[in-house]
Every structure is written in structure tokens, then in C-alpha cells.
Amino acid sequence: MELCPELERYACDAPLTERLEGLLGDHPRIAGGGALTVRLDELLARTAGFRDDVVPGFRAYQRLRTSLVDAERGRLRLDDHRPRVMSAFVRNRLLDEVYLPLIGDSLAKQLGTADADRRTDSQGLLLLVSPPGYGKTTLMEYVADRLGMVLVKISGPNLGHDVTSLDPEQAPSATARQEVEKINFALEAGNNTLLYLDDIQHTSPELLQKFIPLCDATRRVEGVRDGEPRSYDLRGKRFAVCMAGNPYTESGEQFRIPDMLANRADVWNLGEVLSGREDVFALSFVENALTANPVLAPLAARSRDDLALLVRLAGGSDPAARAEHLEHPYSAAELDRILAVLRHLLTARDTVLAVNAAYIASAAQTDATRTEPPFRLQGSYRNMNKIAERIVPVMNDDELSAVIDDHYAGEAQTLTTGAEANLLKLAALRGTLTAEQAERWAAISGSYVRNQALGGPDDDPVTRAVAALGLLADRIAAVETAIQRAADPRHLLAGAQGAANGGAVSGGTVNDRPTPGRHAKITNAPH
Template identity: 60%
Template sequence: ARTVHDIARLLGRRDGIQALEAEIAEAIVEHIRAETMPFDAALAPAAASYLAGELAVANPVLMVSASARGLVDALRARLTTAQAWAGFEQALAALERRPGARWALVREWLLALCADPEHAADARHVDEAAGLLLLGEALALKPTTTGLHADIEGLLGEHPRIAEGRMRLAVDDFAARLREHRDRFVPGYRRYQAQRQALAEREREAMRLDAFKPRPLSSFVRNKLINDVYLAVIGDNLAKQMGTVGESKRSDLMGLLMMISPPGYGKTTLMEYVAHRLGLNFMKINGPALGHEVRSLDPAQAPDATARQELEKLNLALEMGNNVMLYVDDIQHTHPEFLQKFISLCDGTRRIEGVWKGRTRTYDMRGKKFCVVMAGNPYTESGEVFKIPDMLANRADIYNLGDVLGGMEEAFKLSYVENCLTSNPVLAPLATRDLADLYRFVDKAEGRPFSANALSHSYSGAEVNEITATLERLLKLRDVVYRVNQQYIASAAQADKYRTEPPFKLQGSYRNMNKLAEKVSPAMNEAELQRLVSDHYLGEAQLLTTGAEENLLKLAELRGVIDETQGKRWAQIKRDFLRNKAMGGEDADVGQRVVAQLADLSEGMKSLASVADAREPVAAAPWPALLAALEKLAVREPAPAPVPVSETREADTAPSASALLTALAPLVESLQARTEQQSLLLGELVRLAGQGGGREPALSETERQAQLEKALKEFSDRLHGRIQR
């Protein structure tokens, strides 16, 4: 021991000390196990370190605390007074060869002594006192008078070691607890942390928690329409669902936000951006993955794995409860019975029945930062019915992102340009700068006053011209896409039985605008721009299920570029469409078509009757004038006198006359047939007049009918007289 300590003191190398301490500690542990002594083997390294330090001096002397010496003296005095000391020594002598038993016997006596309140404070020195009593005469011992404990007073905290604001701090106790903390608690805590981290990583992968963090697209532009319109209405709804800070907070939290529009208007992107700004977990439930077969929130009843995964995500959102935006996307692909499950969640009770890990639970969302958002497309090309339960719709604030809100047409049209900035290489830098620059460039492109000094960024003259030229072309495309959008929504919202032309299915969304903006360059002329639009929508039309031709013709009409041939074809298609609709459609049977035709005839007769009723009174018929005209027709005109022709001239013109008669023969026959028809007509009129003149007008006939009978009678009499002459 002295040698290794000298090496450490003179040369600074402690390997020998460490090896000696390890050897002593091993011997202590072996002795404890061999003698079955009630010692903790973890204390062996500390005991070995103390012994190595004491053995390094010339005359080793072991230190003994005054408390341990006091316990030994108190036990001896107590047993001597009771005349039991001699018996105690005889018992120890009997256990000479059993160190473990001797130690246990002495320790039991000392613990019994410490049960006395007078010695209770020295209970932690029982082991030291037992060693001193057993080995005190064999070792060189030196008691110390240094105090090993102190009382700290005036403490205000709550702790098991603090009693009445006082805590006793002992050096040996502190060293023992520090050793316990270092050797057992810290390694155990580190193992616990590693195990917890591994478990959390495994569960995070199983639950896909990273997928629930909102990640707005890098191309997202917070345009004027979002700032001025959408954020305001969305904020009002979320305040109704989650509450606000301050005295204006509502106590009746309820509601639902429903966003509808055709595809490509940024419903999901907008709500993901809102969730990101509010610090909410974005729990997106995919409607098409659920399908029309899912009607329950129980994952066990899901028809396939994808539907089960979506239901588990939905129930996880309910289990999380706080800081959650539950976003159900494409609800037009879900069953109305499934949507009915959210009715109670969206009213004042804010409760919903869910299933978590196979057990049904009732989730109460009152007072929690939880909101429900649904999105869908009611304008489906396939004609799929968009059904929302009435009670759910009554609780929802519904906004159509594809339609123009009142007074916001300019902001809506401008949003087409704002959202396609990142798609065009010339305009992409504007997306990362102040959008006020974009609005000034738009003013310049539209012919309004412009000043380059008002721009927040320094642009060269070439850049200004290039950006302006690009925006001029984009604004033209914007107008076309906007008209397509308006026509699409108007057509999709119209019932088939009221249509006057085929449905229009081409879309004018932000996505279409971005596709067009990618290919726009400032050097394009008008013809190239028109060709770009035509090519784009030609590709879009080819993906339609039916009606590609009529949609392209309607698009040409909207753009004002339809030619004469296309106009005739479009008119024919509309006529055929109306005729087919009148016939009941392709799927109608013969009976339905007949009923449809009869209904149209009935409506036509009603319309004629209404027109006749609404017509002004007709003036009295001019019977005298009509009678005079008929008499003139009945008079046969005398044939014209023949012109004398000389024999010589007749001989000369004989071949020409023969050819002329041959050519005029069909005309003569036609005139003769016409004369015969007129004769038949006159004869029939005479017969009718004779029948009319044979009876007197009834007293119930109107004045006009009487005048007609009288005129016909006069006409009959005159006509008979002319024929007889």
C-alpha cells in the first residue's frame, strides 16, 4: 500500500492504487459471502478505498466516531447494571467460529438499545459500533471528536427529510446517499431513459406521429384573398369551436368548418397552413380510403387495411384531445351514416363515441383545443351524389373556395396570379419578396399608374419589362381560367332536367392556372398564348369520361374563338341534346319516352292557349272584300284573240315552234293541273256555301257567327248565278 501510494504521489500514476483497492474489495466480498454476513457487497469498493488509504501510513490507526463509541459504552453500562454483561461475553465466546452469527447478535443488542429515544439519533452508527465491540481490542483505534452532522433550520420546502423546517445533514449519510445516487440511481435512470426512448420511437413509428405535424407547402403564398377573406371567416369559426383569449371567450363551444370547392383550390393546403400557425396537430383523414362502406368509427369493422388505418388515426386524434385539428378530406366519398357520428361532436355537448385499442370510449371535448374541419367536392364528374346529413350541415359554417364571395371578385381573380408565382421562373422571385411589389406590377400590366420608386426591391429596367410582359400574358390566361371556373360551377350546380346544353366539365382551378403559368414566357405572342390554352384544355378534355367534343366547343364559345363550322356543330349538339332530353334520355324505355312527348305536347298546347288568351281582340273580318275577291276568281277571263300568221312565216318557223312546244309541254300540264285544283276548290266552296245557306242562324250564336252565315249565303247566291250564266 505504501509503495503504490508513493508511486502515485511522486510519479502521478494511480494504476497501482486502483489495483490494490480492487484486490481488497474482492477479498471483502469473498469474506462476506463465505461467512454469510449481512453486508451489502456494493459497499466493498468504498471500504477497500478507506483501508488502502489507512494502510499507506507507517502506523495505521483506524478512526472511530464518537457516536459509535458512545453506543458501545451505553450498551456495556446497561448490561453491567443489569448484571448481564458476563452472559453477553459468554454468548460471544460460544460463537467464536461463526463471525456472521456474532455480528448478528451484537447488532441486535445495539438496535434494541437504539429503540430508546435517548440513542435513536445514533441508529445509523450501529454497524460501526458492532465492529468496534467485536474487534476493538485487536486493532489500533482512535476516536474522533469532530462532529459529523449538523441541523439546518429555516427551510420552507416540503420534503421527506425536512421536519418542521429542519433537516439533519450528516457527512457519512450524505456520502452514502451520494454513492447510492452515483452507483445505482444514475445508471438505472440512464437505462430507463434509453428504454423509454426506444419504446417511444417504436410507438412513434407505429402511430406515424411525424405525419401529423403540419407541413405547409413551400410554394404556399399568403395572398390577398386569404388575408382579407378566408382567414377572417376561418378564424371566426375556430374561435367558436376552440374559444378565444380574454373576456370575449364563448362558453358554448360548438360548430364545424366545412370547406367545399372543385379540386385544385387549396383547401387542404390552406387548413394545413392554419394548423401550422396555431400549433395544432394536423390529423388528416382520407375520405376515399374510407369509402362508402365504412359507417362506424370502430377499426375492427373496417373492410380493408387502409380504411382501418384511417379509423385508427381518427380515434388517435380523439384520444389526444388537445391541440388537434381533425380534418376529414373528400367527404363526398364517405357514407352519410359515417358523417352522422360527428353530429354530437359539433353541437354544444362536444361528445363523440370512439373506439381505442378495442375498447369503446366517450370523448368529451368541452374546454379543449380541438376543432373539426371537413372538405369536399360537390361537383363530381361522375355525378356522384353529395349527401351531407341535415343536422350536421345545420351546425357547420360552409364556405366555397371555388366561388366568388360577395364584393371579392377582384381579390379572387388576383389570387390566380398570386398562387402561380412559384410556377413561373420569371415571377418566382416575387413570391419571396413583399407582395406589394406584385400588386404594383399588376397595376402596370393592367394599364394603371406605376412608379418604380415605390418598389421595395431594386429592379433593373429589363427586369421590370420582363415581369410586366409575363404578367400581361398571365392576366389574359387568368381571365380565361376564371370564365372556365364560373361556367364549371354554374353547370355543376344545375340539375340535369333543367339543362339546355350538355354539362361543362372542364375546370378553372388554381392547379390549371399553375400548369399554364409554367409554360408562359414574356416573348409569347397572342397566337402562341391561344395555342397554349387550347393544348392545355385539349389534354384535360381527353381525360373526361364523356363529352370531350362538346366541352371543347363550349370552351371555344367562352373564349370567343369559335368559328362558323364549330358554331354549326355546337348548335347541332345543343339541338340533339334537347331532343334526346325530350325523348327521356338514352336509358329511358318506350313508355317513358311516350309520356315525355305527351307532356311536351301538353305544355305546348297550354302555351298556345295562354298566348291566344293574352292576344288582343281581333278586328271584324272584312267579309265584303273577301266576297269580292272570291267573285273575281270565279270569273273566267276571255281567251286572247289569235294573232294572224302568214303561211310563209309559219313554214319558216315550223321547226322552232315544234321544239318550243316540246319544251313547254310540262309547264302546260302543270298549269292544267293547277286549274283543275282551283276548279275543285271553287266547287267545294260552293257546296259548303249551299249547306250554310240552307239553315237559319240559331238565336244562341254570336253576332260574328251570324255575319259569317250571312256572308256565305250571299256568296253562294252570287256564285250560282255566275255559274248559270
């Protein structure tokens, strides 16, 4: 069949083959020396085959690969391991100046550094401890996001105390099995991974021992993946381990870390004040509460210097603080509202800090040495935010006190025991204890000490009798010590010297003030 017969035809002497030279690359059609031969007849046949066979096959491969990857992503739940920083996260001065440098130094031991002084023996463990509500998990989400790492979070309560192996088949429940599988997934992923074990006080010490080789220079750990035991060697890989927990449990018995693991860990307490950082720690409660209050929320996106100056203005103790030094152009009405809320917030912060210190001090004691019931109310960032969201500029001191009382009254209702004792202790911390409440607090404390010494009604009678005899022996020993001290010649000599200086040692009233180098003159009181 001839196309376009009306067109004039003529013989063409153009070459149908062309050779290209000087090409760079490793394509199969490029021969040695960088030469490529192109033939017109072969090109048309080859491109037709590419269009009819290769392109459809490649597209089918892409569809199959996408479906398999999506199925595997769903099985591994990869989206759950992407760090997500909370919108309310505040990078306060405490994080910038204290904790991020400390955490960075700890992670540098595990991940290595980019400079020439990089250590070749990656090792270590980051251990964060604090009462609940101080943002341990939020902080690690932020760190993993900034470092561009996969964050594999393991829930301690889901693991429980019964999980002692990294074999998912030995997990007692489906949730525990899932957490063990996530641990093995992190070990399998290896590079660019941050393994984060949260609430380790709910886990077994035997399970924590499995991570000891991972935290020393060997960087090896035994795991189980797809039913097969595997040995993971993480030397030279960008892999880090972080654990977090609350050591201040009611009895302290559930928080046990193997000694060999603790020796390899950098331990930092987010709930305690570091030496010399008291002001920054106190300011962090205000900084973290900004987003919780609608009046103060805009300050979270403004200059940090403005916030520091506003806090000084609200405190009223710095005469050098001037509103004209603020960087943002606040209106007079807006500035008045902000300062009013900040004044109430600083008052609430004092209570929260006192509660936090009392909680930590009480939790650190053993039951045998307590002189009052354990204090279990908490003063964390979370408590501060709950109080801050209820503060308004027109509130007076009595209304603020009522807000604090209502908050901790609700917190006390969630305690299993000791709600009344905890609220009385809170009133004592705030200086609002009435005479009737003080009497009740003294009675509760005395009853607690007595029950600790003699045992409660549920204790064994023999144990209670032995405890009573021990208490009686202690009292007799105290009387004996007092008698021996009174009969001591050195004590009598001191009394005689006091009498020679013009003072009698018998009971009386002081009618002359003591002067340096002399005893006070005491006369007998009339009977």
C-alpha cells in the same frame, strides 16, 4: 493499511455532522421546518449506493421508455399528424382579408378565445367547399401550423361510402380501418387537436351523422378505442372539427350532408367570389401562380405592394401606375421580363376565371333543366399554375393561346364523356368559336336537349314514348297560348292603337326611326 505514513498526523475536532436550515422544497431528506442533516459517514455510503444502483437503474429505465415510446409513435404514426406547410404556399390578400378572418371566427367558436369574452359553450363546425385545386387542405395545414395544433387528416376516398360506424372492426378494408382508427385517435387525444375530414363527398351521410353531437353544445361523441366502446366528452378542450369537399360533382347525388350537421356548420366556398371581393379573388390567381413561374418566383418574397403595382402596370389601364414607385430596385431588363409574363398571365387568368364560373354554374344545374351538355373543365388555382409555368417573356399572343388550348385539351382527355362538347364550350367562352365550330356546338346542344326530353337509345321504349307525348303536348300548349294571345281583345286593342298612330302591324320594313311618344312608321314590303 496506512496510507502516506510519512505525513504528520493530529487529532481533528471538526464536526462530522452539519445541519442546514431555512431550505425550501419538498425533497424527502428535508425535514419539517426546512432543515437538512448531513453526516459524512452516511453521505459516502449513500452516494456509493446511488452510483452503483440508482444511476444504472435509471439509465435502463430511460432506454426502455425510449423504445416503448418509439414503438408507440410508430404504431400511432404521430409524425403523420404534424402539419407541414407547402413551400409554395402563398398567403395572398384573399386569405388575409377574407378567408382567414372567417375561418378564425369559426374556429373561435370551437376552441374559444383568450380574452374575457370567451364563450363557455364551445360548438360548431367549419365546412370548406370548392372544386378541386383551390388549396383547402393546404390552407388547413397552414392554420393548424400557426395555431400549434395536431392535424389529424382523414381521407374520404379511403373511408368510402360503406363505412357508417366509428368502430374499426366494422370497416370493410384495411385502409378504411386505418382512417377510422385515426378518427378515434383524434378523439382520444382531445386537447389541442384539429380533426380534418377531406373529400367528404366520398363518405356516407350516416357516418357524418356521428359528428352531430360533437358539433353542438354537448361536445360528446361515441367511439371505439382498442376494441372497447368509449364516450368522449370534449367540452372545455381545445378541439376543432373541419370538413372539406367538392359539392360540384357530375350529378350532385354523392354530396349529401345531414341537415342537422349543415345547420351547425359555417360553410365557406373557396371557389366562388364573395360579394364585393371580385378584384381580390381575381388577384389571388396571380398571387398563387408566382412560385410556378421562374420569372415571377422572386416576387413571392417581396413586397405585396410591389406586386399590386406590377399588376397595374401590366394591365395598362391605370395611368397613375408608375414604375418609380416600386420598392425593390428592379433593373430595366428584369422589369421588362416581369411585365411581359404578367401581361400573358392576366390574359390566361381571364380564361381560367371564365372556366371557373362556367363550371360552377353548370354543376349547379340539374340534368332536367340543362339546355346544353354539362361543362366539366375546371378553372382552379391548380390549372392556373400549370399554365403559368409554361409562360415565357418572349411569347406572343398566338403562342399563349396555344398553351391554353393544349392545357385544356389535355384536361378534356381525362373526362369520361363529352370532351368535344367541353372544348367547344371553352372556345365559346374565349370568343374563338369558328363558324364551323358554332354549327357543331348548336348541333350538339340540340341533340343533348332532344335526348334529355325523349331519352337515349338505352332508355326504356315506353319511357321514350311517354316523353315524346309529353314534348308534343308542350308544343301544342305553346301553339294554343299563341292563338289565345292573338285573339285576346286587349291584344287587338293594342294593335288598333298602333295602327291609329300611323303604324301597320303587318310585316314590313322600317323607314322612319321611332321618336319618343310615337310608334315607328312601317310600310309593307314589296312581294
